[in-house]
Amino acid sequence: MADVLSKESRHRNMSAIRNRNTKIERCVRRMVYAGGFKYRTNVRDMPGRPDIVIRQYRAVIFVNGCFWHGHDCHLFKMPETDTEKWRNKFRRQIEVDKQNVNALIDLGYRVLIVWECSLRGKDRHTPSGLAERIEEWVLRGAGLGSIAALKSSNPGDTHKL
Ligand SMILES: [Zn+2]
Numbered sequence: 001m002a003d004v005l006s007k008e009s010r011h012r013n014m015s016a017i018r019n020r021n022t023k024i025e026r027c028v029r030r031m032v033y034a035g036g037f038k039y040r041t042n043v044r045d046m047p048g049r050p051d052i053v054i055r056q057y058r059a060v061i062f063v064n065g066c067f068w069h070g071h072d073c074h075l076f077k078m079p080e081t082d083t084e085k086w087r088n089k090f091r092r093q094i095e096v097d098k099q100n101v102n103a104l105i106d107l108g109y110r111v112l113i114v115w116e117c118s119l120r121g122k123d124r125h126t127p128s129g130l131a132e133r134i135e136e137w138v139l140r141g142a143g144l145g146s147i148a149a150l151k152s153s154n155p156g157d158t159h160k161l
Helices: 002-034 083-106 127-140
Strands: 052-054 059-064 110-115 144-147
Touching: 002 052, 002 059, 002 127, 059 083, 059 127, 083 110, 110 127, 127 144
Parallel strands: 059 110, 110 144
Antiparallel strands: 052 059
16 A cells, blocks of 8 residues: 555656656747747657757757756756666666767757756756857857756766766
């Protein structure tokens, strides 16, 4: 019985995390839209099904939840039950993310990772500050960029595993 309950509450937690990720994706879309860029969302025929693709600028944006993508920041916490299973899951996700980024760069796209912690939590950017950084990157950013929490010691591509 105890196990059933804990499974149910875990399921609720995971759903809550997924919904939050959808919310931050919408938020980033609004910023891109406000920047005047034409974009497509959830583009299925590109590696990793990017959240946002701005073809005119050969730019792709992923909005990554810090939990699912194992980001090295204050929002990531390793689950205390089934830890090994989770660790392996995160490692696989990180590997898939890397392969997708490389594939997109090979196709001639630039890739920006916007981490959840840049929008949520104690060290988030202001909405206008974040919008500016995204716009700046779309216009002039390097091949692979990332935006994370303001005080992050890890500006992007490091993971907790
Ligand atoms: Zn993060």
